[in-house]
Amino acid sequence: MKINYLKTIVALTALIFFVGCSENEISSEPQPSEIGVTFWDKVKGEQGAYFEVYKNGSKVKNEEASFVSYGGGQLLNSAYFRQFRISTEYISTMYLRYSFGNKVNTPDSLMYDENGNDLNESTLSLEESKYLSGMVVEMYLPTNDAYQNNGVGNVTLYKMKEIEGVVYHTLGEFKVTFTNNNEEEVTLKGVFWKEKL
Structure with a gap:
């Protein structure tokens, strides 16, 4: 009885070891977009x-960018940020920024979120970065005078995504709405990608 039990445990462990997913596993299966803006063909x-630009619900422009950079920096009290910078012609430079570290959503903080969202309060370890979920992210256009506030919407990030035989380290979809100086809602729906960080 003990031998059969031991064989079963060994067999299950071996099965889990050989069938389990690797952290660097490449995803090539098409998956439906979580936010409905898939532009995989682009x-x-x-x-x-x-991305596509919509003003008051009507599409006004398609926009492309050939430069996406990734970087980061230090905030106060051992907090830090990571960000993508997407340079375009129509809206200038767009930033997508994640903040980590100490609690930053207080009125006296430099990173206060007036909508009441709690920014991430804990240190992010590298092994957890693949599984970010439900996080508050800043998306803003600091060099475009028409858009002074952060955008509101959703961003979905994919890691190690294969498209047409090319593996992209990071691929992101977004649907974000800004209010411009004329009080018009401008929505950006699109995708950005980077093969190597």
Whole structure:
């Protein structure tokens, strides 16, 4: 009885070891977009972005970018941020920024969120970065005078995504709405990608 039990445990452990997913596993199966803005056919080259611009619900423009950079920096009290910078012609430079570290959603904080969202209060370890979920992210256009506030919407990030035989380290979809100086709602729906960070 003990031998059969031991064989079963060994067999299950071996099965889990050989069938389990690797952290760097490449995903090539098409998956439905969580936010309904999939533009997989626009993903070409080492890096870039493609999005559609809607003003008051009507599409006004398609926009492409050939430059996406990734960086980060230090905030107060051992907090830090990571961000993507997407350079385009129509809206100038768009930033997508994640903040980590100490609690930053207090009125006296430099990173106060007036909508009441709690920004991430804990240190992010590298092994957890693949599984970010439900996080508050800043998306803003600091060099465009027409859009002074952060955008409101959703961003979905994919890691190690394969499209047409090319593996992209990071691929992101977004649907974000800004209010411009004329009190018009401008929505950006699109995708950005980077083959290597």
